[in-house]
Structure formats: structure tokens, C-alpha cells
Amino acid sequence: MFINTLLCPWAxxxxxxxxxxxxxxPPFAFMKLVQQMWTFFASVQxxxxxxxxxxxxxxxxxxxxxxxxxxxxxxRFGEKTATFFHILDIxxxxxxxxxxxxxxxxxxxxxxxSIDRFPTAWRLIRADSLDISPARLAAMANVRRFxxxxxxxxxIDWQQFLRPLGRAQQASNAHxxxxxxxxxxxxxxxxxxxxxxxxxxxxxxxxxxxxGFKGSVMLPEQKETDQVFAxxxxxxxxxxxxxxxxxxxxxxxxxxxxxxxxxxxxxVEEGREVLSKDxxxxxxxxxxxxxxxxxxxxxxxxxxxxxxxxGSAPKLFTLPFQEERVWEERxxxxxxxxxxxxxxxxxxxxxxxxxxxxxxxxxxxxxxxSVTVSADGKDYAIRVKQLYSTGLQVARDPGVWxxxxxxxxxxxxLYVAFFLAHRRFWLSLGREDNGCVxxxxxxxxxKNKLAFARTFEQLAEDLQRRTESEG
Amino acid sequence: xxxxxxxxxxxxxxxFSSLLYVFLLVFKTQRLARVxxxxxxxxxxxxxxxxxxxxxxxxxxxxxxxxxTNMYESLVFFAWSIIVLYLYVERKFATRAxxxxxxxxxxxxxxxxxxxxSIDKSISPLVPALQSNWLVAHVVTCFIGxxxxxxxxxxxxxxxxxxxxxxxxxxxxxxxxxxxxxxxLIHKTMIFGFIWLSVxxxxxxxxxxxxxxxxxxxxxxxxxxxxxxxFYAITLHARYxxxxxxxxxxxxxxxGFASVLFTYLGVNLLLSGLHSYGAS
Numbered sequence: 001m002f003i004n005t006l007l008c009p010w011a012x013x014x015x016x017x018x019x020x021x022x023x024x025x026p027p028f029a030f031m032k033l034v035q036q037m038w039t040f041f042a043s044v045q046x047x048x049x050x051x052x053x054x055x056x057x058x059x060x061x062x063x064x065x066x067x068x069x070x071x072x073x074x075x076r077f078g079e080k081t082a083t084f085f086h087i088l089d090i091x092x093x094x095x096x097x098x099x100x101x102x103x104x105x106x107x108x109x110x111x112x113x114s115i116d117r118f119p120t121a122w123r124l125i126r127a128d129s130l131d132i133s134p135a136r137l138a139a140m141a142n143v144r145r146f147x148x149x150x151x152x153x154x155x156i157d158w159q160q161f162l163r164p165l166g167r168a169q170q171a172s173n174a175h176x177x178x179x180x181x182x183x184x185x186x187x188x189x190x191x192x193x194x195x196x197x198x199x200x201x202x203x204x205x206x207x208x209x210x211x212g213f214k215g216s217v218m219l220p221e222q223k224e225t226d227q228v229f230a231x232x233x234x235x236x237x238x239x240x241x242x243x244x245x246x247x248x249x250x251x252x253x254x255x256x257x258x259x260x261x262x263x264x265x266x267x268v269e270e271g272r273e274v275l276s277k278d279x280x281x282x283x284x285x286x287x288x289x290x291x292x293x294x295x296x297x298x299x300x301x302x303x304x305x306x307x308x309x310x311g312s313a314p315k316l317f318t319l320p321f322q323e324e325r326v327w328e329e330r331x332x333x334x335x336x337x338x339x340x341x342x343x344x345x346x347x348x349x350x351x352x353x354x355x356x357x358x359x360x361x362x363x364x365x366x367x368x369x370s371v372t373v374s375a376d377g378k379d380y381a382i383r384v385k386q387l388y389s390t391g392l393q394v395a396r397d398p399g400v401w402x403x404x405x406x407x408x409x410x411x412x413x414l415y416v417a418f419f420l421a422h423r424r425f426w427l428s429l430g431r432e433d434n435g436c437v438x439x440x441x442x443x444x445x446x447k448n449k450l451a452f453a454r455t456f457e458q459l460a461e462d463l464q465r466r467t468e469s470e471g
Numbered sequence: 472x473x474x475x476x477x478x479x480x481x482x483x484x485x486x487f488s489s490l491l492y493v494f495l496l497v498f499k500t501q502r503l504a505r506v507x508x509x510x511x512x513x514x515x516x517x518x519x520x521x522x523x524x525x526x527x528x529x530x531x532x533x534x535x536x537x538x539x540t541n542m543y544e545s546l547v548f549f550a551w552s553i554i555v556l557y558l559y560v561e562r563k564f565a566t567r568a569x570x571x572x573x574x575x576x577x578x579x580x581x582x583x584x585x586x587x588x589s590i591d592k593s594i595s596p597l598v599p600a601l602q603s604n605w606l607v608a609h610v611v612t613c614f615i616g617x618x619x620x621x622x623x624x625x626x627x628x629x630x631x632x633x634x635x636x637x638x639x640x641x642x643x644x645x646x647x648x649x650x651x652x653x654x655x656l657i658h659k660t661m662i663f664g665f666i667w668l669s670v671x672x673x674x675x676x677x678x679x680x681x682x683x684x685x686x687x688x689x690x691x692x693x694x695x696x697x698x699x700x701x702f703y704a705i706t707l708h709a710r711y712x713x714x715x716x717x718x719x720x721x722x723x724x725x726x727g728f729a730s731v732l733f734t735y736l737g738v739n740l741l742l743s744g745l746h747s748y749g750a751s
Contacts, residue, residue: 044712048705055701062691062742094689205687214685253596261599281599282682293684294599395684403686407673414669418662450655 041108042116050106057102061093107202110195121188124422130171130180134428134440142443142453144460148467153429153437156466165425165459176437179427188446190417197409204402212397213237218298219245220389222318224268228394239290239394242268246276248297248390249368250345261294263390289396296391299344303336305351306370308381318387324352331356336384346386353382421447425459439463474528474538475592477521478547482585484514485550485578492570499646504567508558511574515554522551525594534596539610542739543592546584548610549735550577552618556660560622564656568647572625572632605678613671613696619664620703620724620731626657627724634718654716657724665703672696691742695734702730 040046065072068091073082089096137143158179162168168179215228215237224244227236246264253259260280267275267287277285284293301321308314309330317334319325324335338350346367354360358376365371370383428440441460445452491507494500525538538544557573560566584590630653637650647653675693676686687693706723709715715723 044708048708051701051705051708055698055705058689058694058698061689062694062738066689255595257596258599259596260602280602282603282605282678284681284684291684293682295683393684397680397684400680400686404677407676411666411670411673414666418666448659450651 038112038116041112043109044113046105046109047113050102050109054099054102054106057093057099060090064090064093066094067092103202107199110199114192114195118192121192125185125188129182129424129426130169130178132178132426134175134430134438137426137428137440137442140442140444141449142456144441144463146439146441146463146467147432147436148439150431150435150437152467153439158427158429161463161466162425162427165423168427176428176430178429181423181425183423184420185422187416187420188422190413190415190420193409193413194417195413197406197413200406200409201403204399204404204406207399207402208397209399212395212399214397215394216295217392217394218296218389219243219392220300221245221248221304221387222316228392237394240288241274243292243392244268245390247385248388250297250388261297261390263294263392265292265392289398291395291397293393293395294390295393298389298391299346300387300389301344302387303339303346303349304383304385304387305334305336306383306385307332307334310379310381314381332380337362339386341386349384349386351382351384353380355380418447421445421452423452425456439467472524474521474525477517477524478581479585481514481518481521481547481550482578482581484510484517485554485574485581488514489571489575489578492567492574496568496571496646501646507570508561508567511554511570512558515551515558518547518551518554522547529594532594534594536597536601537607537610538594539607540597540601541591541595543584543590545610545614545735546580546590548614549617549621550580550584552614553577553580553621556615556618556622560656560660564648564652566648566652569622569626569629569656572629573622576621576625600682603678603682605674605681609671609674609678612667612674616664616667616669616671617731617735619660619667620728623657623660623664623724624728626653626660627721627728629653630657630721631718631725634721650717654720657720658710658716661703661706661724661727665700665707668696668700668703672700692734692738695730695738699727699730699734702727 064085070082070086070091073085073091077085085091089098093099138145159168159170162179162181166181166183168181171178171180214231216231217225217228219225222245224242225239226242227238229235230237244266246266248261248263250258251260251262262278262280264278265276265285266273267285275285275287279285279292279294281294284291286292303319303321305317305319305325306314307317307327315327317325317327319335321336321339324333326333333354335352336349337352339346339348341347348364348366351363351365351373352360353363353373353375355375355378361373361375363371363373365382365384368383368385370381373380373382423445424443426440426442428438428442430438430440432438441456441463443452443456443459488507488511491503491510495503495507522538525544529536529538539548553573554577557570557577560569560573584592629647630650633647633650633653648656672693675696679688679693680686702723706715706720706727709723710720
């Protein structure tokens with residue numbers, strides 16, 4: 001991250017003597033304290049320390065189950081340990097004051113160290129690399145020196161020679177001329193993008209915490225609600241509209257494994273149905289910034305009986321197991337008298353159905369199967385389904401797109417920080433007194449030095465061959 | 472031939488190519504190097520066909536999903552990623568000598584997948600939570616990261632092996648790349664893994680948000696992936712600012728991989744959480 005300071009010892013030196021440079025007044029104790037605080041929060045040691053602390057304390061929450069009741073901790077760990085956990089907020093450690101404290105330290109550290117180092121990086125970005133003496137070039141890690149005859153040097157198109165590396169800038173002075181290929185200077189910003197992205201993610205998460213909510217609701221089929229319950233304390237949260245569960249179904253694979261949980265939801269606002277959607281686990285419903293996720297379900301010992309008399313409109317009845325129900329206008333009496341299933345799931349149900357004074361009909365029906373029953377000379381399409389509640393996770397998170405933006409910036413920043421380098425090649429031509437030209441080829445990079453050294457070697461060999469062949 | 476047979480064969484071919492590479496290292500027979508590489512490439516081809524066949528078979532069974540959905544498949548894909556990445560490094564950096572350290576990891580992954588009693592090898596359909604387009608993106612990115620960290624650890628081991636060996640007069644490690652090259656390679660593979668792990672965590676977060684409504688819920692798997700991410704972040708910072716390279720970096724590469732293995736296997740075996748479908 002702080003490649004720049006590593007590469008440029010002079011930059012570090014300059015930073016260290018800043019107190020005397022930027023503070024012409026006598027060092028007051030307060031100023032000194034501020035200075036010390038600043039240095040502390042700008043240090044890499046603190047970054048490494050806070051990252052270590054976050055990483056190590058995070059382990060606790062993966063070993064100690066989170067969000068259980070005090071009694072459960074007592075049962076599992078004993079009274080003393082449970083009390084100790086309670087004092088330290090271990091049961092909800094990821095939202096405890098001290099964990100937030102650690103994250104805050106990390107955030108402050110990121111801000112301060114970035115502000116502290118950015119000016120140096122910016123100077124390096126803005127620096128005029130053409131303004132450099134041959135002596136400085138000769139002192140670089142990657143350097144080659146050749147002396148060739150002046151006419152030969154004049155015959156070579158140096159722009160062309162450097163072209164494979166990039167377009168060269170050119171400057172002339174009293175000694176001769178200097179060519180510079182300067183690529184990827186803005187890659188020095190990569191590390192700051194990464195730091196910024198982490199702050200953006202923090203901000204997005206904070207906005208979600210402050211202005212959003214996480215809740216859930218168990219909604220029986222055919223019922224509706226205009227509020228859900230907060231995940232943290234089960235407090236009711238008004239939605240501002242009504243959500244209705246039309247139906248909930250579970251589909252199974254042949255093996256008996258669950259294939260799909262599906263809830264048919266309808267949003268009702270001011271008495272009007274404004275939106276209807278089937279939600280499944282990976283496909284939620286969103287309305288006015290609130291998202292409904294399929295999360296769980298609960299079977300009830302009740303049944304939905306859907307009766308459609310031939311040629312007229314259907315009607316739905318919800319009735320408990322083994323209880324008789326009457327549809328007065330049609331003179332129908334019916335009930336579910338028996339059921340077969342596994343666990344709480346009814347696989348088939350036995351319907352008892354009587355129309356008028358006719359003979360009662362009993363029939364086994366598979367769950368949610370539709371059949372036609374003839375009773376008292378009339379046909380009725382009947383469907384019997386076990387009643388379920390759908391468990392909905394309900395969330396509003398206005399910060400989520402900021403978090404995603406931060407993530408995108410993070411990946412982009414990492415790419416820039418690690419894969420792009422600020423590479424510079426200088427080619428200096430200096431006239432000597434004896435009718436020769438001294439060529440200094442020098443190169444510098446801030447990253448991936450081994451690969452750069454190979455590229456430089458290649459270039460130097462090319463140059464050698466070139467000068468020999470033409471000479 | 473079905474996918475199970477092909478993947479079974481792969482286990483043994485990776486064992487054989489591990490042995491070839493070790494032989495190469497011990498007897499310093501450069502001539503065998505091409506054979507070892509060729510054999511590994513063939514083994515990779517067999518495994519690739521095996522994976523594709525498993526994909527096709529899932530469609531024939533009417534399930535139709537990528538072979539990346541349970542412990543068995545993830546181990547197979549882990550081995551596959553290690554070999555792909557290894558062969559790439561071998562080619563790019565012209566060094567066959569890291570084979571004896573990297574290829575056995577792929578063999579171990581395959582062997583664990585094939586022989587551990589708790590691992591179900593059947594092609595089963597997807598539970599509702601896994602039915603998402605994010606599945607492939609999440610698993611592939613994570614495992615590219617894991618594989619890169621595996622290679623970094625192999626290189627780290629090699630680095631330690633070489634520094635220890637160099638002290639002796641009759642060095643057995645002359646075939647190994649010079650230490651600075653190794654150090655650079657460890658660093659590069661680590662960076663590569665770090666970026667892919669980052670993308671893996673992000674795709675996981677986006678998926679979690681579309682399935683459960685929270686992009687981060689501090690579930691043990693998530694938390695451990697973050698711990699691993701922190702570990703490599705610290706390592707990369709320590710290298711830049713403290714100049715932690717050489718032996719230290721090698722040791723960190725090994726520790727980091729231990730964290731990766733815990734994130735990958737330990738969490739599923741020892742802790743409970745939302746990633747439980749990856750456990751069998």
C-alpha cells in the first residue's frame with residue numbers, strides 16, 4: 001500500500017521532518033500531542049494491529065453461537081461464563097460496542113494514513129520526470145551506459161526505438177537531449193481507491209443500519225399484514241402498505257428432496273391490488289424499497305378447501321382438521337375427516353362432502369389436487385390443500401447499492417494497485433568532447449521489479465545490438 | 472465411460488504425476504521434466520472431460536446444474552483449479568520444479584474427495600437456496616482464489632526447503648528456482664489469490680442479499696473468509712511496508728493456506744451455519 005514511501009526514502013525523510021517545516025511556532029504541548037496522535041493513526045502498525053484484532057476477535061463469534069438467549073448460554077457454558085459473555089456482548093459480538101470500536105479505529109486509520117500519504121503520491125504523479133540530471137539517472141537501479149560516435153547517434157530514430165514501450169516525451173538542454181517514456185503514473189492511486197472503497201462499504205453499511213430495517217413475518221395463506229417484526233427485538237415495523245399471501249406451495253423432487261418453496265404475494269395499497277408476484281428463494285419481491293424474501297414456512301393442522309360448483313364462481317374456505325363447515329347459499333356441508341402425511345406435512349386428505357339432502361361423499365385427495373365430485377346430481381370441482389404460513393424475510397436497505405459500488409471500486413482498485421505500475425524509461429544523449437555521444441538508458445518502476453528488470457535488460461540488449469550493428 | 476470413472480482415474484494420474492515430479496526433484500533428471508508436465512496435462516484433460524461429463528449427466532438426469540454444488544464437486548474443482556494454475560505458472564515462469572510441491576495438493580484433494588466416507592459422490596438436485604445464477608460465479612471465483620493460495624503455500628514450502636538445503640554442501644535443490652524468483656512468485660500468486668478471494672466474497676455477498684436479504688450476516692463461513700482476507704491483507708501490507716519477504720513471507724503463505732483450509736473445510740466440519748449444504 002505504501003509503496004511510494006518505500007520507494008522514495010527521501011519522501012519519508014521529508015515527512016518525518018514535517019513538524020519543523022510546517023510548524024514555525026514553538027512546539028506547544030497540545031500541538032505535539034495532535035502531531036503524535038496523527039502519526040499514531042497514520043501508522044501501518046496500527047493498520048496491522050487493528051486488522052489482527054478484528055480477525056482474531058471475529059473467530060469468537062464463529063465458535064460461540066450468536067444471538068441465542070441467556071439461558072441457552074448458561075446451559076452450554078455455565079453460569080459464570082455466560083455472565084462473562086453477557087458483559088462483553090459476546091452473544092451479539094458483531095454489533096457490540098467494542099467490535100464497532102475496532103471497525104472505527106480501522107476506518108480512522110484508513111482515512112488518516114491515506115491523507116497522510118496522499119500528498120507524496122500526488123507529488124510523484126505530478127512530478128516532471130524530464131527534469132532529471134544524468135547523474136541521478138546513473139544512480140538508478142536499472143541503468144546502462146554506452147558511448148557511440150555522434151553521427152551514429154544522430155542516425156538512430158530514438159522515438160522509434162522507444163516506441164514499443166510507449167510514446168516518448170522529449171526535452172533538450174545544454175548537454176544534449178532526454179527522452180522519457182512515462183506510463184501508468186495514475187496507477188499510484190490504486191491503493192487509495194482500495195482504501196476509499198472500504199470506507200464506501202462502511203458508509204453503505206452504516207446507511208443500511210441507520211435508515212433500513214431487517215424484519216420477518218409469518219403470514220398464513222389467504223391472510224395479509226401491514227406490519228412485520230424487527231429481527232433484533234421483534235418490535236412491529238409498519239410497511240405503509242399491505243402484503244397478502246395468496247398461496248404457499250412446496251414442490252418436491254422424486255427423491256423427496258425439496259425442489260422449491262413458492263409464495264404468491266400480492267401488494268395491496270389503499271384497497272387496490274398494485275402488484276402480484278410469485279417469490280421463490282432466490283427471487284424476491286420488491287416494492288417501495290422493501291424486499292420480501294422467501295425464507296421459511298410453517299404447516300398448520302388446517303386445510304383450505306376450494307369449491308367450484310359447475311358453472312359458477314369458486315369459493316375458498318379455511319377450516320381446521322376434522323371440523324365441519326357449511327356453505328349456506330349452496331347447501332353444502334363438508335370437512336376434512338382424515339389425513340396422511342409425514343411429520344407435519346399432509347400428503348393426502350380425506351374429504352367428506354354433502355350437497356343438500358344427497359348422499360355424503362368421501363374421497364381421498366392428494367394435497368392440492370383438483371378433482372370433480374358429483375353430489376346430489378351436481379358437479380363440483382374441489383381442491384383440498386393443507387394450510388401453510390409462509391415465512392418472509394423483509395428488509396429495507398437503502399445502503400446496499402453504495403456497498404455494491406464500494407465492492408466494485410475495491411476490485412478495480414485492487415487491480416490498479418497490483419497489476420498496473422508506474423514505469424519510466426529514460427534515454428539520455430549527452431555530447432562528449434571527443435565527438436562521441438554518451439547514452440544513458442535508465443528505468444524505474446514502483447512494482448514488480450523483477451519483471452521490470454527483465455524488460456529493461458531486453459531493451460538494453462536491443463540498444464547494444466543497434467549501436468553495434470549500425471557502427 | 473462415465474464421469475465417476477474418469478474422476479476416479481484422475482485421482483491416480485495426479486498421484487502418478489506427483490511421483491514423477493518428486494522423482495525429478497530428487498534425482499535432478501531434467502529430461503523427465505517434459506514427461507511430468509505432459510502427463511499432468513493429460514491428467515488435467517481427463518479431469519476436465521470428467522467434469523463436463525458430470526455436467527452433461529446431470530442434464531440427462533433432468534437436474535441440469537453445474538458440477539460445483541457439494542463437497543465432492545468442490546474438491547474436484549479445487550484440484551482442477553490447482554492444476555490449471557500450476558501448469559500456467561510452470562509455463563509462464565518456465566519452472567517445472569514447483570511441481571513436487573503443488574501437484575500433490577491436487578492429488579490430496581482428489582483422494583479426499585474419492586475416499587472420505589462422509590462425502591457423497593452422487594449427482595443430486597439443488598436445494599432451493601442454491602438455485603441461483605450466482606452459484607457458478609461465487610464458487611468459481613472462490614476456488615480460483617483458494618487454488619492460488621494453495622500454489623503460494625507450495626511455493627512457500629519450497630522456499631523454506633531451499634533455504635534450509637542451501638546451507639548444506641550437497642544441495643538437492645539446484646533445480647529449484649533461485650530464492651528471489653521464488654519470493655516474487657509467492658507474492659504474485661498471493662496477490663492473484665487475494666483479488667479472486669475478494670471477488671468470491673463479493674459475489675457471495677450479492678448472492679446472500681438476493682436470497683436472504685442481507686449481504687453480510689457474520690455466518691461462520693463468511694467470517695472465516697473475511698479472516699482469511701484480512702490475513703492476506705496484513706501479509707501484503709507487511710511485505711510492502713516492513714519488507715517482510717523471504718522466509719517470513721514463505722511462512723505466512725503456509726499460515727494463510729491453513730486459514731484457507733479452515734475456511735473451506737474446517738468451518739463445514741466443525742462449525743455450523745448457512746453454508747451447511749457444502750458439508751457433504
